[in-house]
Amino acid sequence: xxxLDESLLANLxxxxxxxxxxxxxxxxxxxxxRFDAGAAVFSEGMPVDxxxxxxxxxxxVVRTTAGGDQIIVLHIAPGQLFGIGAALxxxxxxxxxxxxxxxxxxxxxxxxxxxxxxxxxxxxxxxYKVVGERVGEMNTRLVELATQQVEQRxxxxxxxxxxxxxxxxxxxxxxxxxxxxxxLSDMTGxxxxxxxxxxxxxxxxxxxxxxxxxxxxxAPHRLVELSGVGP
DNA sequence: GCATTAAGGCCCC
DNA sequence: GGGGCCTTAATGC
Numbered sequence: 001x002x003x004l005d006e007s008l009l010a011n012l013x014x015x016x017x018x019x020x021x022x023x024x025x026x027x028x029x030x031x032x033x034r035f036d037a038g039a040a041v042f043s044e045g046m047p048v049d050x051x052x053x054x055x056x057x058x059x060x061v062v063r064t065t066a067g068g069d070q071i072i073v074l075h076i077a078p079g080q081l082f083g084i085g086a087a088l089x090x091x092x093x094x095x096x097x098x099x100x101x102x103x104x105x106x107x108x109x110x111x112x113x114x115x116x117x118x119x120x121x122x123x124x125x126x127x128y129k130v131v132g133e134r135v136g137e138m139n140t141r142l143v144e145l146a147t148q149q150v151e152q153r154x155x156x157x158x159x160x161x162x163x164x165x166x167x168x169x170x171x172x173x174x175x176x177x178x179x180x181x182x183x184l185s186d187m188t189g190x191x192x193x194x195x196x197x198x199x200x201x202x203x204x205x206x207x208x209x210x211x212x213x214x215x216x217x218x219a220p221h222r223l224v225e226l227s228g229v230g231p
Numbered sequence: 232g233c234a235t236t237a238a239g240g241c242c243c244c
Numbered sequence: 245g246g247g248g249c250c251t252t253a254a255t256g257c
Contacts, residue, residue, distance in 0.1 A: 149232070149233090150232075150233070151232095180248085180249065180250085181249075181250065181251095182248095182249080182250095190233080190234085191233085191234060191235080192249090192250085193233095193234080193235080193236095193250095193251085193252090194232095194233065194234075196249095196250060196251060196252085197251080197252080199250095200250090200251070200252085210250095212241085212242075212248090212249055212250070213249075
């Protein structure tokens with residue numbers, strides 16, 4: 001296995017304050033793993049044995065209900081830590097991490113967590129920040145689920161994806177991760193049929209343009225209006 | 232306003 | 245050709 005380059009981590013928030021030698025040390029302790037799209041990096045209920053950093057690709061954190069329905073809890077963008085049960089005092093993973101496309105991750109054995117937070121300046125505070133942001137997002141979504149109608153919830157979900165992994169293309173902002181109607185319904189507590197019907201309408205109105213597994217927002221301001229943030 | 236059911240079309244492995 | 249993805253329409257709560 002070839003040595004990983006230090007520039008991979010140097011600009012990522014958890015490692016930004018580290019010296020070159022420290023980054024080398026962190027990288028040498030990591031295992032780099034490639035996953036095809038649709039693979040589980042770890043599964044709900046498994047013992048927490050490692051923590052991860054997503055280098056490339058996108059991760060869906062999902063929970064499966066007793067009835068077999070899948071709930072998409074959140075998405076992980078490149079450069080983010082995930083599977084950090086160690087930071088939360090968990091012994092098992094609370095959800096499954098599914099790759100949304102081809103992914104490259106770094107994995108460290110769990111016992112290194114304590115020394116990472118103790119020895120590497122900025123690592124712990126960045127971790128708390130990430131956890132805080134995710135809790136905040138989940139709070140927002142909880143309120144949406146409880147108070148908003150389906151159309152607004154889907155608009156909010158798409159806007160979040162745009163914020164987190166949108167990339168500018170000519171004519172709009174494309175969501176940088178493959179998203180199906182079913183995926184959107186799994187994020188918003190509705191059915192793929194309702195999502196399909198609404199997206200078709202939005203496409204007719206020129207708000208979005210979509211192909212299979214791909215959504216481009218062509219009129220973000222109008223989607224914001226639909227999301228119900230304002231009057 | 233929304234889920235459910237049904238029925239069909241398209242694309243890609 | 246079969247499975248995954250998407251659409252549309254009808255019906256009912």
